[in-house]
Amino acid sequence: MVTGIKVTVLPDETLPKDGDGPSPEKCESATHGPVFDVDIAQKVPSVAPSAGNAEPDRTDFPFTVSAGHPQQLTLRMNPGKRDARFSLKVEWVADGKYGSATLDNGDGRDPGHGYRVTGCKGPQCPDAAPMS
Incomplete structure (x- = not known):
């Protein structure tokens, strides 16, 4: 049972100049399974079920996975108007024991440098609260 994601x-990095980053069209994809919106523009990032994922597909924590019923989790990252790096900690319970795994782009022996997501800047971007 997956109990949460932190x-x-x-x-932060410096945002690329206009036109240097990926376009939103290149980032869109069809998703299946649990979809969560992650707002890393907040001081304390939030992970919440995506409001755009219609019932009954909307899933919240905790939810059950197993070898016979695996799930592909989709995290839609919102960095606001930032170039942000982040890591994830997935927490679970299996056979009555708590565990977690940190996903930081490392190789398992050494910590990684995190993952990177670039927001947009300019008048076409929605307002997002800057992280302070």
């Missing part, structure tokens, strides 16, 4: 925001 997001750690790492130091």
